[in-house]
Amino acid sequence: MNAFVEVQKLYKEYYKFAIKNNILEVPEDIEHREFGYGYLKKVDNRNLSFKNERVYKDWVLKNSPMHLYKSLAYMLYPNNPGGAEKKGVFRRELAFDIDVHKTNKCKHEDDWICKYCLKEAKNQVIYLIEEFLIPDFGLNEEDIKIVFSGNRGYHIYIKPKNNKIRDIIENYSKDDRKFLINYILGKNLNLNKVGSGWRRRLIKAIKEKDKRISTKKLEKEKNWKKIIENFKSKNKIYKIIEETKNKLELDEKVMDDDIRLLRVINSLHGYTGFIVKSLDSLDDLKKFDPLKDAIFKNFENKFYEVNIYDSRKFEIEICGKKYTNKSKKITGSVLLYLFGHNIKFELLESH
Ligand SMILES: [Zn+2]
Numbered sequence: 001m002n003a004f005v006e007v008q009k010l011y012k013e014y015y016k017f018a019i020k021n022n023i024l025e026v027p028e029d030i031e032h033r034e035f036g037y038g039y040l041k042k043v044d045n046r047n048l049s050f051k052n053e054r055v056y057k058d059w060v061l062k063n064s065p066m067h068l069y070k071s072l073a074y075m076l077y078p079n080n081p082g083g084a085e086k087k088g089v090f091r092r093e094l095a096f097d098i099d100v101h102k103t104n105k106c107k108h109e110d111d112w113i114c115k116y117c118l119k120e121a122k123n124q125v126i127y128l129i130e131e132f133l134i135p136d137f138g139l140n141e142e143d144i145k146i147v148f149s150g151n152r153g154y155h156i157y158i159k160p161k162n163n164k165i166r167d168i169i170e171n172y173s174k175d176d177r178k179f180l181i182n183y184i185l186g187k188n189l190n191l192n193k194v195g196s197g198w199r200r201r202l203i204k205a206i207k208e209k210d211k212r213i214s215t216k217k218l219e220k221e222k223n224w225k226k227i228i229e230n231f232k233s234k235n236k237i238y239k240i241i242e243e244t245k246n247k248l249e250l251d252e253k254v255m256d257d258d259i260r261l262l263r264v265i266n267s268l269h270g271y272t273g274f275i276v277k278s279l280d281s282l283d284d285l286k287k288f289d290p291l292k293d294a295i296f297k298n299f300e301n302k303f304y305e306v307n308i309y310d311s312r313k314f315e316i317e318i319c320g321k322k323y324t325n326k327s328k329k330i331t332g333s334v335l336l337y338l339f340g341h342n343i344k345f346e347l348l349e350s351h
Helices: 003-020 053-063 115-133 163-170 174-184 196-209 216-220 224-229 234-245 252-256 282-287 297-301 332-340
Strands: 035-038 045-048 067-071 073-075 089-092 094-099 144-148 153-158 261-263 303-308 315-318 321-324 329-331 345-350
Touching: 003 053, 003 297, 003 332, 003 345, 067 073, 094 115, 094 174, 094 252, 115 144, 115 153, 115 282, 144 282, 174 252, 196 216, 196 234, 216 224, 224 234, 297 329, 297 332, 303 332, 315 332, 329 332
Parallel strands: none
Antiparallel strands: 035 045, 035 067, 067 261, 073 089, 094 153, 144 153, 303 329, 303 345, 315 321
16 A cells, blocks of 8 residues: 555545535635645645635645645735745734744654643643733733644734734734744843833742742832842842743744745644644633644544554654554554654555
């Protein structure tokens, strides 16, 4: 059996289901959006556009790509190759991309995932929303859309329900967007003049890390520098400040790049075969287990006999079952995962 043919069959089956059940994202104002897609590489092609929803869905059904993207930007000429100017960008959605690296508990190679790094990704989303988006930016939970990226992170879209606010946000310039992400990453944090958001966040962090440090003076003052310099434990405080600034693993390019593409919601991620799954709320996120809940259940009812001859050792848990390079029988979801990760195997038989 040819693995690639089988993989394509599964992608096709998924897209048929997603379109029939109306869950595949149809980007708003579709004729002004650019699309990109890929099979073995992430983005083989871009500069694609569709004049309406029907043509888009027909294309996805026919091609069932392993990676599918839409532009965050709205453009007059999405087909034009080149930058923002050539494409006539006139508006752009705002989204954050959190992509985590391995944690101390992870035992796998860099490009694999496990419950620990996925948990870390989830914690970072909660931190971004509860520490920045709601208290500092004044957004409501309903203005935020959380989407599992399909691999090691999440996309967090800012979509204010209030159209006036949405207009303002979606007309931000590149510099505005840069300012936003720099604020979150603490890049323009000035210890001579600490604003209320960062004061709140840092005091909380100091209290959590070391109860012996008195934060009373810091709570009242904006000029932290002169206070900290008089502390005996000043090095410890500086360290906590640095750690707090570096807490989020945000991909700055997703915010920066005018013509950035982001995965279509409810498409499949070609590296994992997992669903780029949209979540309904923060509570929904807290209960979400990507290794189960981002799996297309029909794939779990398909079984394949394989001979894995790759010398790399691996372990992946999908839907509560562990698979390693010794596995002989795998499900459709595992087939997609191994294929996406370029693991060498022979496909012997399917059931
Ligand atoms: Zn891990």
